Amino acid sequence: MIYHEDKPSGLAFPVIVILIAMMAIAGTLVLSSGHQTSTRVFVPASSAVP
Numbered sequence: 001m002i003y004h005e006d007k008p009s010g011l012a013f014p015v016i017v018i019l020i021a022m023m024a025i026a027g028t029l030v031l032s033s034g035h036q037t038s039t040r041v042f043v044p045a046s047s048a049v050p
Helices: 012-033
Strands: none
């Protein structure tokens, strides 16, 4: 009789990759939230109402 050994499901690698990706996204959000740049809008002088 042949007994099948339980194989590891290999779940650890995808979980680690997902956690690293989540930390990278959170890190970029934290770093980008500190830089507040003002928005500049160009309005041509000819379109201004006198």
